[in-house]
Amino acid sequence: MKPVYKYILWTIFLVTFVSRLYFAFQTEGYSDDSAYYIIREVEHIKETGLPLYNDELSFSGRTYLSAPLYHYILAFFDYIIPYSFKIIPNLFASILIFIVFFIAIEISKKNVASLFTAFISGFVPIFFGKTVNSISVYSLVIPLTFFMMLCLLKINNDKRFILYFIISSFALALTHASAFLIMLALLVYLIFIKIEDFTASKAEFELILFSTLLITWIQFLLYKNAFLTHGVSLIWQNIPKVLLSAYFVELDLLKAIYVIGLVPFIFGIYIIYHSIFREKKKYVYLLISFIVIILLLLWLRLVELDKGLIFLGILLTLMFSYFLRRFLLFLERTRVSAYKNYFIFGFVIVFIISSVIPSFILASSEIELSFSDEELKALTWLRENTEDDSVILASAQEGNIITNVAKKKNVLDTNFLLINNIDQRIKDVKIIFLTVLQTEAISLLNKYNVDYIYFSERAKEEYRIDKISYIDDICFDLIYDKGIEIYEVKCRLEEQ
Amino acid sequence: MKLDERKSVIGMILLVVLILAIPQLIRYFYFDNALLGEVSYYNQRIAQDILNGKNVSHDNLIFEGREYVFAPYHYMLAYFSYFSGIELGSRLLPFMLGILSFILFYYILKNTGFKLELRLIICSLTAISPAFIYGFTVSNKEAAFVFLFLLGLFLMVKENRYLQNISWIPFAIIPFFGLFETVLSVIGLFAVYLIYKRKGYALISIGIIALVSLGYYIHFSYNYAPPEKIDFIDNNLLGGLLSDLGAKIGFSIFTVFLALIGMIHSWKKKLRLASAYFVILILLIGSYNIGGSINIYLNFVMGLFAGLSLYGLIKRKWDLNLVKYLTIFVIVCGIIFSVISFVNVFIRSGPETNMIGALYFLERQEPGVVLSHYSNGFFIETIANKETVMDSLLDSTRNANQRYVDSKFIFLTRSLQDTKRMLKSYNVAYIFIDKSMKSGLVWEKEEQGLLFLFRNNETFKNIYRAKNAEVWEVIG
Numbered sequence: 001m002k003p004v005y006k007y008i009l010w011t012i013f014l015v016t017f018v019s020r021l022y023f024a025f026q027t028e029g030y031s032d033d034s035a036y037y038i039i040r041e042v043e044h045i046k047e048t049g050l051p052l053y054n055d056e057l058s059f060s061g062r063t064y065l066s067a068p069l070y071h072y073i074l075a076f077f078d079y080i081i082p083y084s085f086k087i088i089p090n091l092f093a094s095i096l097i098f099i100v101f102f103i104a105i106e107i108s109k110k111n112v113a114s115l116f117t118a119f120i121s122g123f124v125p126i127f128f129g130k131t132v133n134s135i136s137v138y139s140l141v142i143p144l145t146f147f148m149m150l151c152l153l154k155i156n157n158d159k160r161f162i163l164y165f166i167i168s169s170f171a172l173a174l175t176h177a178s179a180f181l182i183m184l185a186l187l188v189y190l191i192f193i194k195i196e197d198f199t200a201s202k203a204e205f206e207l208i209l210f211s212t213l214l215i216t217w218i219q220f221l222l223y224k225n226a227f228l229t230h231g232v233s234l235i236w237q238n239i240p241k242v243l244l245s246a247y248f249v250e251l252d253l254l255k256a257i258y259v260i261g262l263v264p265f266i267f268g269i270y271i272i273y274h275s276i277f278r279e280k281k282k283y284v285y286l287l288i289s290f291i292v293i294i295l296l297l298l299w300l301r302l303v304e305l306d307k308g309l310i311f312l313g314i315l316l317t318l319m320f321s322y323f324l325r326r327f328l329l330f331l332e333r334t335r336v337s338a339y340k341n342y343f344i345f346g347f348v349i350v351f352i353i354s355s356v357i358p359s360f361i362l363a364s365s366e367i368e369l370s371f372s373d374e375e376l377k378a379l380t381w382l383r384e385n386t387e388d389d390s391v392i393l394a395s396a397q398e399g400n401i402i403t404n405v406a407k408k409k410n411v412l413d414t415n416f417l418l419i420n421n422i423d424q425r426i427k428d429v430k431i432i433f434l435t436v437l438q439t440e441a442i443s444l445l446n447k448y449n450v451d452y453i454y455f456s457e458r459a460k461e462e463y464r465i466d467k468i469s470y471i472d473d474i475c476f477d478l479i480y481d482k483g484i485e486i487y488e489v490k491c492r493l494e495e496q
Numbered sequence: 497m498k499l500d501e502r503k504s505v506i507g508m509i510l511l512v513v514l515i516l517a518i519p520q521l522i523r524y525f526y527f528d529n530a531l532l533g534e535v536s537y538y539n540q541r542i543a544q545d546i547l548n549g550k551n552v553s554h555d556n557l558i559f560e561g562r563e564y565v566f567a568p569y570h571y572m573l574a575y576f577s578y579f580s581g582i583e584l585g586s587r588l589l590p591f592m593l594g595i596l597s598f599i600l601f602y603y604i605l606k607n608t609g610f611k612l613e614l615r616l617i618i619c620s621l622t623a624i625s626p627a628f629i630y631g632f633t634v635s636n637k638e639a640a641f642v643f644l645f646l647l648g649l650f651l652m653v654k655e656n657r658y659l660q661n662i663s664w665i666p667f668a669i670i671p672f673f674g675l676f677e678t679v680l681s682v683i684g685l686f687a688v689y690l691i692y693k694r695k696g697y698a699l700i701s702i703g704i705i706a707l708v709s710l711g712y713y714i715h716f717s718y719n720y721a722p723p724e725k726i727d728f729i730d731n732n733l734l735g736g737l738l739s740d741l742g743a744k745i746g747f748s749i750f751t752v753f754l755a756l757i758g759m760i761h762s763w764k765k766k767l768r769l770a771s772a773y774f775v776i777l778i779l780l781i782g783s784y785n786i787g788g789s790i791n792i793y794l795n796f797v798m799g800l801f802a803g804l805s806l807y808g809l810i811k812r813k814w815d816l817n818l819v820k821y822l823t824i825f826v827i828v829c830g831i832i833f834s835v836i837s838f839v840n841v842f843i844r845s846g847p848e849t850n851m852i853g854a855l856y857f858l859e860r861q862e863p864g865v866v867l868s869h870y871s872n873g874f875f876i877e878t879i880a881n882k883e884t885v886m887d888s889l890l891d892s893t894r895n896a897n898q899r900y901v902d903s904k905f906i907f908l909t910r911s912l913q914d915t916k917r918m919l920k921s922y923n924v925a926y927i928f929i930d931k932s933m934k935s936g937l938v939w940e941k942e943e944q945g946l947l948f949l950f951r952n953n954e955t956f957k958n959i960y961r962a963k964n965a966e967v968w969e970v971i972g
Contacts, residue, residue, distance in 0.1 A: 162816055162818070162819070163818075166818070166819070166822065201815070202814070202815040202816075203815045203816050203819075206814055206815060206816050206819045206820070206823070207816070207819060209823060210819045210822055210823045210826070213750070213753075213823060213826045213827060213830070214822075214826050216749065216750075216753075216830075217750070217826055217829065217830040217833075220740050220749060220830075221833065224740060224837065227740065227741050227742070228741070228742045231732075231735060231741065231742075420936075420940070421940060421941075
């Protein structure tokens with residue numbers, strides 16, 4: 001590779017990384033409540049060397065199951081880098097640029113097309129927005145997944161990639177359950193190879209067999225108890241029925257175009273069509289296999305829409321590199337070949353409008369969702385002014401921040417795995433916020449041993465209320481009122 | 497390196513001894529030496545009655561009684577326990593049957609022409625399996641059936657005319673094990689007829705099974721009511737097959753995976769193996785409809801195909817040797833981990849210390865019907881020597897579905913009047929509750945249904961309470 005391309009690639013990386021950091025450091029808090037769960041996991045690892053398994057605070061006592069590698073990596077960096085929760089996830093997400101570049105090189109064999117593809121991959125709106133300020137595990141899962149694909153494309157030329165593939169299979173399986181996605185994709189790839197009469201190298205088959213077994217085994221080891229408790233419905237992570245439709249949403253085409261980006265979406269789809277019906281390329285089928293699996297799982301609502309679209313966005317971006325290669329070759333054969341750079345410039349403009357700007361808009365809206373200083377102050381006050389074993393009632397999306405910042409027990413949060421009667425709990429919490437009957441509310445507050453109600457703007461928005469109707473001075477003390485109201489529960493229903 | 501067959505076989509037998517002894521030893525040292533599994537208690541009780549010379553034709557320890565269905569295993573257990581005592585016999589007999597079945601299986605494979613390495617792999621995968629451990633640790637009829645079927649097959653495939661001539665004897669006993677076992681044996685022998693050279697002996701054995709079955713089932717249909725279809729047990733093929741997904745008698749996911757690959761690979765010889773596939777199909781249907789006990793039989797077929805597949809993976813010419821060793825390592829670890837986690841759950845099956853204490857307490861009470869979850873029925877009948885509303889022998893229990901509905905109603909209703917009426921209709925004198933009933937098997941919440949009604953001290957009196965078991969007396 002010419003040095004100029006190296007510089008451009010590093011520049012793209014730096015632009016992406018700096019853009020991400022710019023947004024991440026806009027606020028002290030994080031956009032997603034689950035970020036606070038990850039911080040607790042990391043802190044626990046730093047204290048004990050072990051992942052958080054038995055947690056006395058979440059759901060007022062529960063067991064966690066999680067793939068621990070990401071937490072260990074963050075714990076390691078947290079020792080050596082300040083603000084590691086802001087920097088490291090964005091660093092991982094930005095590394096995707098290099099991986100996409102090298103995959104694109106394998107597909108398009110053109111440096112210009114590959115650089116452009118790498119640039120696009122840095123600004124896939126949904127990936128940019130969802131990983132910029134949430135310590136999301138996907139900031140590691142996505143680069144790892146695509147690195148495995150890169151290894152598979154390169155094993156025939158460079159034997160080192162066999163070892164890299166093995167290591168990354170192991171790492172991905174220990175990072176997140178979405179390792180199943182690449183496993184399924186690789187199996188579909190084998191089927192495509194058989195159907196389309198491509199010659200599969202033995203090494204490819206062997207590595208796919210190995211990774212399938214390894215991922216299955218590790219996932220069974222990690223989530224065995226969850227399998228035993230929830231059975232096949234583990235796919236839906238024990239998400240309560242009332243929230244299920246919010247997580248596993250039907251695929252909306254316009255939203256998909258917006259969050260993936262117009263350029264990769266349209267040209268990626270075209271290349272799928274072209275590859276299946278016109279020019280059959282084995283390596284393109286590797287990407288198509290993955291796309292087929294994601295679309296199938298999205299259609300069956302077996303994968304969360306946002307997560308599915310992140311994968312789809314990167315995959316279609318890679319498809320775009322093949323389009324760009326074909327387009328540039330086509331252009332060279334026409335009379336307008338002298339204007340090639342203008343066309344590329346045109347693409348860049350369209351890309352900036354349809355991908356970079358939406359990425360920044362999405363990132364800004366995610367930053368707006370971050371927990372505010374006001375909220376953090378209220379939670380700090382709770383930590384300092386209430387008893388250690390107090391139980392705090394808040395909405396599910398504030399559960400993890402209650403345990404992390406206030407260091408108090410919550411009634412529920414968004415980590416639903418292994419929780420019994422989750423639907424009942426969600427229903428009870430909703431009743432506590434919405435009922436007008438004080439006796440009903442106190443009975444439920446007693447049921448969960450609630451000592452304090454944390455009533456924030458988020459709860460007001462979620463339950464569409466301005467105040468809790470049954471609150472009075474007899475049974476409740478307003479002990480904090482600075483934008484966020486905190487009530488102490490004083491009454492108990494005595495049994496006759 | 498050339499393998500020494502004698503040493504390998506001894507090593508394999510030692511492995512089986514170890515595998516089958518470990519759960520018993522853990523149970524002996526850490527769980528008050530109680531028998532493993534539910535059904536072993538029922539078998540122990542009937543065998544004890546036979547040993548004591550009691551009339552076993554009618555079982556009185558269930559509400560309204562039940563006709564005894566002849567099972568050769570009870571007699572085997574009774575005579576086997578003549579010197580050792582029934583408790584030890586209930587442990588030793590399945591253990592012995594396991595080792596003998598394993599040896600027979602090995603020699604059947606040998607006589608069929610499988611190479612030594614392949615035989616060892618197949619036998620290892622068969623033995624290192626939750627279904628094998630359960631089948632030959634818990635005192636159950638399936639262990640005896642496996643032994644007799646393999647014995648018949650072994651005698652048939654031997655190059656010895658005398659042994660071949662007596663091979664029909666074990667097959668003649670098989671119809672008494674049940675209709676499914678009879679059908680399975682006939683299809684299994686038909687597979688032997690198609691695959692092996694011993695066609696004549698296979699046909700004779702089929703004829704003998706058919707003849708004995710005809711006589712037995714004509715007698716059966718005259719004397720017993722047809723079994724009721726049980727409609728309250730949820731069947732789940734995957735959940736009932738994979739021990740990793742909670743199957744009580746199941747397989748490691750990797751064994752199933754390997755067996756599938758083995759079957760796909762053997763598809764080239766589909767005409768010759770058609771009846772073998774049919775056996776697998778029958779076993780899968782049986783596993784789904786009858787329950788996990790069928791997996792004890794399926795285990796041998798799974799072991800065979802999984803072994804073929806693993807042998808194929810080992811012998812295959814790999815491009816990447818590192819990947820080969822890692823793949824085999826993952827498979828072996830996966831299977832071993834499945835077995836370890838199964839054993840970890842399995843050693844806790846059956847009554848634990850507190851429960852046994854409550855049952856002995858119940859034994860000392862006046863006679864009366866005991867209501868509990870039907871999965872506790874055999875424990876109550878055998879240890880507490882009390883009549884139950886229902887137990888796990890659902891097929892031969894009169895109105896099992898209605899009894900289940902009524903029990904559930906009693907457990908879940910909060911109407912005292914209805915509960916009293918229903919308890920009276922079954923003459924219930926005691927209610928036995930264990931930890932599993934309170935943690936999801938019957939109730940999911942505190943003070944749900946009957947747990948709430950227990951407050952009424954004019955109707956219920958708590959006569960025993962320990963950490964994991966309670967006994968309530970119905971007084972009003």
